[in-house]
Amino acid sequence: NALVAGEDQRYFEHDGVDRVGIARAVYLNFRAGRQTQGASTLTQQLARNAFHLKEDADKRGEGGLERKAVEAFLALRIEKAYSKYEILEFYLNRIPFGSGYYGIRSASLGYFGKEPSDLTTLECASLVGCIKNPTRISPLNSLEENKKARNQVLRRMMAEGFLSASEGEKLQLEA
Numbered sequence: 001n002a003l004v005a006g007e008d009q010r011y012f013e014h015d016g017v018d019r020v021g022i023a024r025a026v027y028l029n030f031r032a033g034r035q036t037q038g039a040s041t042l043t044q045q046l047a048r049n050a051f052h053l054k055e056d057a058d059k060r061g062e063g064g065l066e067r068k069a070v071e072a073f074l075a076l077r078i079e080k081a082y083s084k085y086e087i088l089e090f091y092l093n094r095i096p097f098g099s100g101y102y103g104i105r106s107a108s109l110g111y112f113g114k115e116p117s118d119l120t121t122l123e124c125a126s127l128v129g130c131i132k133n134p135t136r137i138s139p140l141n142s143l144e145e146n147k148k149a150r151n152q153v154l155r156r157m158m159a160e161g162f163l164s165a166s167e168g169e170k171l172q173l174e175a
Helices: 002-007 019-032 042-050 053-060 064-081 084-092 104-112 121-130 143-159 165-172
Strands: none
Touching: 002 042, 002 084, 002 121, 002 143, 042 053, 042 064, 042 084, 053 064, 064 084, 104 121, 121 143, 121 165, 143 165
């Protein structure tokens, strides 16, 4: 729930490509006159990371649009071959969480000394908070940055109905 709320709110509604998110990002980026918003779904991020699409596009001198198109088509194929929960598992098992931890189990054991199934909501939000910038937001590198990111994930979880307002507000007050 923390991952979906923090990274891809429409994850269970789209087919791997979030057309609403793309339209929102295009509009906001156009208004800002530069890229300020992304629109990659978790499935697109999995495709980019699993198949090294960014590195390969850079080697070929391709721009972001070509790479995004490849990501989108690959995401559609991934969504046809695997369930939403399998895709979440693939994603969580390969992404960096900072401080040398790759994958949810490594990060869970490294940061909290426990298996992922034993994590609290607060700990899950802390790990998801690392995803946007694992080096800077790692709890080992900056507790303050991690707490800010964690609280943002908790607010998203409240907005998406995964947490009640009272529960979310109580969790945000914890150290």
